[in-house]
Amino acid sequence: MDLIFRLRQVLQVLRFKPFDTSSEVGRSKERYRLIALSSTSSLAVKFITSLIGLVSVPLTIHYLGKEQFGLWMVVSSLVVWLQLADFGIVNGLTNALAEAHGRDDTEAANGYISTAFTASSLVAIFCLPVLALLALWLPWGGILNLNDATLIQLASRCFLVAGVVFVVSLPFSVISRVYTAYQLGYITNVAQVFSSLCSLAGLLISISLKLNMQWLVLLVSLGPVLGNLVSLLVVKKYLPWFRIKWLLVSRIALQRVAHSSIPLFVFQIGALLVNQMVNVVIAQVGTLSMVADYNILLKIYMLIFAMGVSFSAPFYPAIREAYERREKDWVMSSIYRVVTIRLGVLVVPTIILLFIGDWLIKLWIHQPMGEKFGIFGWLAFMASLLLVATSSTLSEILTSLDDIWSQIKVVFVSAFIVLSGMYFLIPKIGLSAVFISMAVSTVYPISWLFLKLNRKIVRDLA
Numbered sequence: 001m002d003l004i005f006r007l008r009q010v011l012q013v014l015r016f017k018p019f020d021t022s023s024e025v026g027r028s029k030e031r032y033r034l035i036a037l038s039s040t041s042s043l044a045v046k047f048i049t050s051l052i053g054l055v056s057v058p059l060t061i062h063y064l065g066k067e068q069f070g071l072w073m074v075v076s077s078l079v080v081w082l083q084l085a086d087f088g089i090v091n092g093l094t095n096a097l098a099e100a101h102g103r104d105d106t107e108a109a110n111g112y113i114s115t116a117f118t119a120s121s122l123v124a125i126f127c128l129p130v131l132a133l134l135a136l137w138l139p140w141g142g143i144l145n146l147n148d149a150t151l152i153q154l155a156s157r158c159f160l161v162a163g164v165v166f167v168v169s170l171p172f173s174v175i176s177r178v179y180t181a182y183q184l185g186y187i188t189n190v191a192q193v194f195s196s197l198c199s200l201a202g203l204l205i206s207i208s209l210k211l212n213m214q215w216l217v218l219l220v221s222l223g224p225v226l227g228n229l230v231s232l233l234v235v236k237k238y239l240p241w242f243r244i245k246w247l248l249v250s251r252i253a254l255q256r257v258a259h260s261s262i263p264l265f266v267f268q269i270g271a272l273l274v275n276q277m278v279n280v281v282i283a284q285v286g287t288l289s290m291v292a293d294y295n296i297l298l299k300i301y302m303l304i305f306a307m308g309v310s311f312s313a314p315f316y317p318a319i320r321e322a323y324e325r326r327e328k329d330w331v332m333s334s335i336y337r338v339v340t341i342r343l344g345v346l347v348v349p350t351i352i353l354l355f356i357g358d359w360l361i362k363l364w365i366h367q368p369m370g371e372k373f374g375i376f377g378w379l380a381f382m383a384s385l386l387l388v389a390t391s392s393t394l395s396e397i398l399t400s401l402d403d404i405w406s407q408i409k410v411v412f413v414s415a416f417i418v419l420s421g422m423y424f425l426i427p428k429i430g431l432s433a434v435f436i437s438m439a440v441s442t443v444y445p446i447s448w449l450f451l452k453l454n455r456k457i458v459r460d461l462a
Contacts, residue, residue, distance in 0.1 A: 028330055031183070031318040045189040046306050049196045053299055056203050058365045061292065063207050064216075066370075070279075070288035071155055072217065073295045074144055077276040079162045082127065083170075088268060089119050090173050092261025095402050097181030098317045102324030106241040112257055113178060114248035121171040128167060135160035144283050158217045165221040172228035175235060183317050184238055188231065195227030263404035270411030274418050274441070278434060281422045293369040294431055296361060301385060304349045308342040308389050316400040323401055328461035335453070339393050346389055350382040357381075377432040384435040387442040394449035403456055410445045417441040 061069050083090075093116045100109040140155040141147065179188045202219030205211075211219075235242050282291045315338040322330045353360070357378045362368050373381075395407060421437030429436075 024325075024327060024330075027322075027325070027327075031322065031330075040186075045192050046303065046310055048193050050303050052196045052200050053303070054364065056200055057296065057299060059203060059207065060216075061365055064213060066289045066292040067151070068154070068213055070283070070291035070295070071144065071151060072158060072213070073291055074279040074283050074288070075155055075158045075162060075217075077279040078138075078143075078159060079166050080276050081272055082131070082163055082166055083268070087123075087258075088261035088263075088265030089116050089123075089257060090170070090177060090261075091264045091268070092116075092257045092259070093174060093177045094181050094317070095260040095320065095400060096257050097178060098320040098400065099324060099402075101182055101317070102321040108253070108256075110241065110243045110245070111248045111250055111253035113174060113242070114244050114246070115250060115253040116177075116257055117171050117174050117244050118246065118249050119254065120174065124167045124170045128164065131163045131167060132160065135163070143280060144288065146288075154213060157214050161214050161218045162221050165218065165225060169225040169228060172225065172232060175228055175231045178235065178239065178242070179231065180313075181317050182239060183314065183321075185314050187234070187238060191227040191231040194230055195223040197223075198226045199223030260402055260404070263408065264399070266408050267399070267404055267411055270408065270415045273415035274411070274438075277419060278422065281419060282426065282431075282434070285423060285426050289370050290431065293371070294434060296365060296369065297373070297381070297431065300353070300357075300361075301381065304346055304385060305389065307349070308345045311345055312338050312342045312393055312396070316396055319397060320400045323461070326461055328457065331457060331461065335397060335457075338397070339390065342389055342393050343386060346385055350378075350385055354378045354382065371430050373431065377430075377435070380432045380435040380439065384439040387439050387446065391442040391445045391449065394446065394453055398449065398453055398456070401456065403452070406452060407449070410448055414441040414445055 060072075064072070093112060096112045097109055100106070100112065135156050138156070138159070140152045140159075144151070144155060146152055146155075176188045176191070179185060199220045199222075202222060203216065206216035206219050278294065279291050282294055315334055319331055319334055319338075322334070354375060358368070358373055361373075395410075398404070398407060418437045418441045421440060422433055425433030425436065
């Protein structure tokens with residue numbers, strides 16, 4: 001009966017027509033309506049993009065070979081570090097806009113958007129010559145543990161191509177933050193499908209024309225750029241007040257965005273150390289083929305992880321809006337719901353992988369991994385996924401409430417544990433070491449984040 005009651009509650013809010021938001025009850029229903037729309041659309045997107053990934057990964061590995069595929073993955077990890085160039089402006093925009101939404105202040109919102117777009121455009125212009133110098137000067141042989149001059153030169157060229165596309169697209173990534181802050185994530189989800197289809201088309205074109213790796217990287221990397229442009233073209237339909245004007249750029253708007261962006265920038269450094277240095281470490285203590293194997297596992301990891309994010313991410317702007325309106329009961333109940341839902345979504349697929357994970361990978365890429373992952377590896381995979389999801393959810397809620405500085409020490413401690421654990425354990429036990437290190441790194445953050453979040457809500461909304 002309890003399950004039936006909960007299903008009825010979900011069905012009541014799963015509709016396109018908005019609720020009346022003049023009362024607290026109406027606002028609660030409207031938040032859950034938008035959360036339901038974003039979650040269901042996100043799940044649909046993950047299903048579609050997963051199918052695209054199932055096609056693209058084996059195609060890419062067979063076309064490039066494991067070594068060049070591993071090289072691309074390492075280069076891609078290094079390109080992601082370029083997002084630090086905007087000092088967290090784009091990420092900080094989400095919190096500023098969610099705050100403006102909670103206060104029904106569209107004038108301030110347009111100021112934040114215009115300022116963030118202008119600042120990130122200037123950063124992109126500045127980064128282009130710097131990027132060219134990095135491509136030439138970075139010690140690719142040392143980074144990739146390579147002596148092959150051809151592969152070293154290829155790494156330099158691919159880094160330049162992928163980096164230029166990433167930097168040019170930086171200002172346009174502002175638009176996805178606007179949709180997220182205004183709880184319209186389902187629009188971004190549709191754009192993501194379009195992006196994935198464009199990337200797949202780029203891959204197929206490259207293979208059919210037998211283009212070299214640089215062209216393949218270029219055509220695949222253009223997908224997200226096209227997705228952001230489509231999102232920008234339709235924004236006025238959903239947010240008629242939306243404007244990007246030079247006259248709206250202001251120091252006050254920059255200061256408000258910076259209030260969130262500066263601590264997020266520092267936090268990003270620690271997060272990138274955890275997430276984007278893994279490929280580099282594996283390349284240094286292992287081989288590019290091992291990097292390729294890890295990224296095959298990572299595709300599965302991120303697919304399952306993203307299923308949880310599909311349900312959790314739409315909650316964060318809603319929690320911030322309710323926090324601004326001082327609706328304590330809704331905030332507390334939503335925090336409990338989002339953690340429970342996210343973990344519940346992850347349990348079943350990880351249990352299945354314990355028994356058939358190795359077989360699924362062989363079926364998928366038509367060849368086994370370089371080393372058998374086995375039951376021990378999948379147990380480490382499962383523990384890492386569940387613990388990282390718990391830590392991530394609590395951290396993302398605190399971040400949405402602009403409590404970021406206090407988390408800096410936690411993320412750097414986690415980064416140190418992950419990287420040192422990988423350097424020590426990978427030569428001894430292989431790829432299982434990556435997931436063991438990630439799982440161990442979350443033990444302290446989970447307890448710390450839970451206590452911190454509880455104290456904050458009780459203090460601020462008393």
